Amino acid sequence: MYGVVIAMIPALIVSIYFFGLGAVKVILISVIACLFFEWAIQKFLIKGKSTIGDGSAMITGVLLAFNVPSNLPIGIIIIGAFVSIAIAKMSFGGLGKNPFNPALVGRVFLLISFPVQMTSWPIPKPLFSSVVTDAITGPTPLGIVKEGLKSGETVSNIMSQVPTYAEGIIGGIGGSLGEVSVIALLIGAIYMFIKKIITWEIPVAFIGSVVIFTGILYLINPEMYISPIFHLVTGGLALGVFFMATDMVTSPMSSKGMLIFGLGAGVITVIIRVWGAYPEGVSFAILIMNAFVPLINKGFKPARFGKI
Amino acid sequence: MKQWQNFSKGFFKENAVFVMLLGMCPTLAVTNSAINGLGMGLATTFVLMMSNIVISLIKNLIPNKVRIPTFIVVIAAFVTVVDLVMAGYAPALHEQLGIFIPLIVVNCVVLGRAEAFASKNNVVSSFFDGLGMGLGFAMALTMLGAIREMLGNYSIFGWKFINHDGILVFILSPGAFIALGFLIAFVNKVTKKV
Numbered sequence A: 001m002y003g004v005v006i007a008m009i010p011a012l013i014v015s016i017y018f019f020g021l022g023a024v025k026v027i028l029i030s031v032i033a034c035l036f037f038e039w040a041i042q043k044f045l046i047k048g049k050s051t052i053g054d055g056s057a058m059i060t061g062v063l064l065a066f067n068v069p070s071n072l073p074i075g076i077i078i079i080g081a082f083v084s085i086a087i088a089k090m091s092f093g094g095l096g097k098n099p100f101n102p103a104l105v106g107r108v109f110l111l112i113s114f115p116v117q118m119t120s121w122p123i124p125k126p127l128f129s130s131v132v133t134d135a136i137t138g139p140t141p142l143g144i145v146k147e148g149l150k151s152g153e154t155v156s157n158i159m160s161q162v163p164t165y166a167e168g169i170i171g172g173i174g175g176s177l178g179e180v181s182v183i184a185l186l187i188g189a190i191y192m193f194i195k196k197i198i199t200w201e202i203p204v205a206f207i208g209s210v211v212i213f214t215g216i217l218y219l220i221n222p223e224m225y226i227s228p229i230f231h232l233v234t235g236g237l238a239l240g241v242f243f244m245a246t247d248m249v250t251s252p253m254s255s256k257g258m259l260i261f262g263l264g265a266g267v268i269t270v271i272i273r274v275w276g277a278y279p280e281g282v283s284f285a286i287l288i289m290n291a292f293v294p295l296i297n298k299g300f301k302p303a304r305f306g307k308i
Numbered sequence B: 001m002k003q004w005q006n007f008s009k010g011f012f013k014e015n016a017v018f019v020m021l022l023g024m025c026p027t028l029a030v031t032n033s034a035i036n037g038l039g040m041g042l043a044t045t046f047v048l049m050m051s052n053i054v055i056s057l058i059k060n061l062i063p064n065k066v067r068i069p070t071f072i073v074v075i076a077a078f079v080t081v082v083d084l085v086m087a088g089y090a091p092a093l094h095e096q097l098g099i100f101i102p103l104i105v106v107n108c109v110v111l112g113r114a115e116a117f118a119s120k121n122n123v124v125s126s127f128f129d130g131l132g133m134g135l136g137f138a139m140a141l142t143m144l145g146a147i148r149e150m151l152g153n154y155s156i157f158g159w160k161f162i163n164h165d166g167i168l169v170f171i172l173s174p175g176a177f178i179a180l181g182f183l184i185a186f187v188n189k190v191t192k193k194v
Helices: A002-007 A009-019 A021-046 A056-066 A074-087 A102-113 A141-150 A155-159 A165-170 A182-194 A201-220 A228-233 A237-244 A255-275 A282-299 B002-008 B024-029 B034-058 B064-089 B091-100 B102-106 B108-118 B123-153 B173-190
Strands: none
Touching: A002 A009, A002 A056, A002 A182, A009 A021, A009 A056, A009 A182, A021 A056, A021 A074, A056 A074, A056 A102, A056 A237, A074 A102, A102 A282, A141 A155, A165 A228, A182 A237, A201 A228, A201 A237, A201 A255, A228 A237, A237 A282, A255 A282, B002 B123, B024 B091, B024 B102, B024 B123, B024 B173, B034 B064, B034 B091, B034 B102, B034 B108, B034 B123, B064 B091, B064 B102, B064 B108, B091 B102, B102 B108, B108 B123, B123 B173
16 A cells, blocks of 8 residues: 555655645644544454554545645644544445545545635745745636636636646646646656556546547537646646546456446546536546446456456 | 333334434434424424324224325324414424425324324324324434534534534535434444444
8 A cells, every 4th residue: 555655755745845834734634633543443443453554544644635725724634534534434344345435535525514715725836936925825727717617708718817738737736735736646646557556447537538528528619618638737637537536445346347437437527527516526526436336346247266 | 111111112212213214304304403403303293192192093993995195184284283383483493494394294203103003002002102202203303403513513502612614514414414324323332232
């Protein structure tokens, strides 16, 4: 499990570079709280051997921190960590038995419970820069697009207000800790591919379906729907695709099942982003598809060991 | 002694919400505050008690084939009474509970007790059964409502103990499922069902 932690280090460094001490604080509190709840529940409620060393609580902690803004109050982070570990994971029996991705459950819980704090994104400012804009917050690029389209502006009008594609790829767009830089996430993803921690099916199906679906919409009317590239480089798509949809506990077992899982998650993401009430839909899409995993596993069983 | 058993089994041993999982619609829908839970519970208690009495009185007159429609008619009569009384004397609560007061008619707790108990037992037993079951239901709804209100709004029976916005999800329907799940687990643990 520590391979995933190593893969998250580039994104971690980038988030600290852009959000400074706020990011360090959020990540530390989230990880410590997750480890503590895991230890306490395992010791006092389940009364089993300590599972704190398997690394999964640490991954949940970092992923939860990646999914929240850097100025989140400490109390809310601890509530999120509690929901992730206690409700989403340990109440089902611990690692390997949880049907939903713990960090995503924590994030969605916080998003619904604290809509104001969870959507005031601090504007990223590189470390050591002279700009002193500590308290300034702004919407995410997807939020700008959603608001703009709602008030009847055309896409070309909106595109002048949002960061360029390059900014989205290298880093510096407004958003949660982990989604500021696609390239840092990609480096981590390549590491996980090389180490064979994740397989190609879910990322390819997920990204492919997002690109195809938004591409069709873009071709129908480029003034109403934003381009597929914009969907790829903004928001938590890369974070969700590589680090959360591929979670081995909550994704299907067979390769066909994984393709269906990725396809469904991609389609739901686009539906929520384009027509839904929230600007971002990756977390909801992955959670919804998590609920389908037992059904998918039933339909597409992996081949029995030794069977030709 | 037998009447005491009829009365007390509704609280934990055969509690409609915690043990039999009946009447989930009002349980999940109206318990976003302790007052709402209590109001809904007491309204259901009244209906349950009165319908049990009437049905046990007329049980020998009802032809077996039309017994369910007859039960529904009797229950609907008392629900109408509750609905109008509440609209007259507690309009604020009536506004809050809304459609769920008329929906007591199809509450499976009420119909279940009529079918399973009142149509087979005498008036006194049925009265105590209805009262106990109803109060047990009211207790469960109030507990759930209190927990959701405490977490979701940091207040209890309208009295705010932390002047801050609560964990909003507990006021919404997902919070009802989460809170009910943990409450059932807790009650099972306490009553040594597991």
